[in-house]
Amino acid sequence: xxxxxxxxxxxxxxxxxxxxxxxxxxxxxxxxxxxxxxxxxxxxxxxxxxxxxxxxxxxxxxxxxxxxxxxxxxxxxxxxxxxxxxxxxxxxxxxxxxxxxxxxxxxxxxxxxxxxxxxxxxxxxxxxxxxxxxxxxxxxxxxxxxxxxxxxxxxxxxxxxxxxxxxxxxx
Numbered sequence: 001x002x003x004x005x006x007x008x009x010x011x012x013x014x015x016x017x018x019x020x021x022x023x024x025x026x027x028x029x030x031x032x033x034x035x036x037x038x039x040x041x042x043x044x045x046x047x048x049x050x051x052x053x054x055x056x057x058x059x060x061x062x063x064x065x066x067x068x069x070x071x072x073x074x075x076x077x078x079x080x081x082x083x084x085x086x087x088x089x090x091x092x093x094x095x096x097x098x099x100x101x102x103x104x105x106x107x108x109x110x111x112x113x114x115x116x117x118x119x120x121x122x123x124x125x126x127x128x129x130x131x132x133x134x135x136x137x138x139x140x141x142x143x144x145x146x147x148x149x150x151x152x153x154x155x156x157x158x159x160x161x162x163x164x165x166x167x168x169x170x171x
Contacts, residue, residue: 046067046137047067048067048068048137048138048154049066049067049068049069050068050069050071051063051068051069052070053070053072053099053110053113054101054102054103054110056068056070056113056140056148057110057113057147057148060143060146060147060148061143063140063148064140064142064143064148065140065141066139066140067138067139067140067153068137068138068140068150069135069136069137070135070136070137071133071134071135071158072099072100072102072110072133073099073100073102073130073132073133074097074100074128074129074132074133075097075098075099075100075107075109075110075130076097076109076130077095077122077128078095078096078097078098079091079095079096080096080098080114081096081114081116081147081149082094082095082096082116086142086144087114087141087142087144087149089116089149089151092119093118093119094116094117094118094119095116095117095119095122096114096116096117097115097117097122098110098111098115099113099115099134100130100131107130112148113147113148113150114147114148114149115136115138115150115152116149116152117155118152121155125155125157127162128157128160129160129161129162132157132159132161132162133157133158133159133160134155134156134157134158135156135158136152136154136155136156137152137153137154137155138150138151138152138153138154139151139153
């Protein structure tokens with residue numbers, strides 16, 4: 001009888017203090033079996049600030065831990081920056097891509113901006129060609145080596161050479 005009174009008193013104390021039932025069960029030496037399924041929530045939609053890629057490259061510290069959106073010409077997929085420990089993104093899970101500099105007359109990639117995309121996302125865009133116009137958004141997660149390192153969260157093709165060529169050949 002005393003044990004039941006102690007458990008009942010402990011239960012009231014835990015309820016009053018706002019502690020969980022699992023804490024109570026652990027304190028009384030009993031086990032808990034969860035019967036309800038965990039509820040998954042979708043992450044909240046983020047607000048991205050439109051920026052020019054060269055502005056991010058010129059001052060990566062100003063964009064650190066900020067969500068940004070960039071419109072640029074795609075250059076190529078790459079492995080640049082992968083597996084670099086201070087800003088680690090594994091080559092098994094990620095791939096990087098380069099965009100074109102818009103301040104040069106020749107076609108030069110903007111290697112100072114490290115764009116990381118999950119491989120599953122990148123596989124959807126395997127047909128991208130150099131000079132396709134893209135828009136992508138993400139979080140600048142590091143400024144290692146004085147460069148901006150961006151995790152891509154959203155990616156769109158604005159215009160594609162392949163689509164434009166197929167339209168022209170259909171005429």
